[in-house]
Amino acid sequence: MMEWLNNMVLLVFNDARVVYAGAVVVIMAGLGTLIGLSVDFLVKALGVNLDRYTDNHTG
């Protein structure tokens, strides 16, 4: 499985560099958003309202 994936990455990397570069940007932005939203979900589950900034400093 991993070997197949490596070969696919190298195939796109070598034969279609623009597609590779575009995929890097899209994957990074998508994965970053997904992980960020997961963290948000966990923090919201703790009862914190993240949709609005509140001046609730603890120092």
Added chain:
Amino acid sequence: MYMPVSGETVAVLPLIMIGFFVGVIGGFFGIGGAFIITPALNIFGFPMIYAVGTDMAHMIGKSTVSTFRHWKFGHVDVVLALLMIAGTAVGIEIGARTVIWLTVLGMAETFMRFIFILILWTMGIYMFWEYYYTNRISMTEHRIVKDVAGSRLSSLLQTLNIPPVITLKRSGIRISLWIILLVGVLTGFVAGFLGVGGGFVRMPALMYVIGVPMKLAVGTDLFQILVSGTYGGFTYSLKGYVDIYGAIIMLVGGAAGAQLGTIATRYVFGTKMRLYFAICLCGSALGVMAKQISFYKQQAYLSAMKGYLAAQGIDPGQAAEVLKNEEKVSALLAANPVWQQLAADEKLWNALGGVMMLGLAAGLSAIIISKCIIGIIVEKKRGVVLGA
């Protein structure tokens, strides 16, 4: 894990950890943290050019997350960020050309490190002093100073009515367009000159020169990092210097860390954030100084080797070629115990610089996360804003 693009095998856990630590710091301070990640990736086994490209690519995901969160908090001044980007692009080009000119003169590396160290110490000490000053006001006047808006310099610059003067509604500032562009050019120059993203100098410039409050400066700077990171990630990928596996692995830690760092800004006063940033700057300055000492040690044995090769009748051009060959340099080192010692010292100081940077990142992110956890617990206990 095998990285197919760079052809290197790199351990996964250190990648996730460095991504996480620098993600926390980046989300909290509004910096990219390339000055920590790039050397770390190099130590972990990535060739330098892949380290730069892979860092750039993972920055896209990390800054998307934290910019979105800061934007939700109302901490992104898009107009200011776009104007700064225009100035920064020009500044980076001038900075890069200056480096090329200094490289021709053979002064680039030492000169760049000295400027880097000087900037880090100056800003770090100033921010320490500012924290001490605001803390004294809090103590003597028995009131909490949560943040300091602007500085004397920014107040002065805001009085200069050089047309066109624009109003930045989000930041609550009225300032000449030329001053914003000039600050963009200068911070871009520093970034291009030092070969770094420049968040560590842009964020303080937004605060002290333009007069933006700390948290707005952080969010606005992250927006700029998102734009420059996306361009950088794309162009490095196009040139073949981004290892997508490495970038994805780092992003797993980086995105989670960046989000936590951003959330932590809710619970820490702007003044305290400046204190932590000052620690970050001074710690980084110590790390860069260790790297400079390592560079001196390397130069000492290389110039001694040059002298030795010249005495053997080898012309300078050939000697330079010999000194570029690692195997030949190793053979020369084995023949002379003094050079061996210098090479050992070089490695030691280089490793010390890297460890200091990593330790700093780990320590600061631990403080920031603890602040975040304490903040959430206190907020829950107070029950004031839950679900508000």
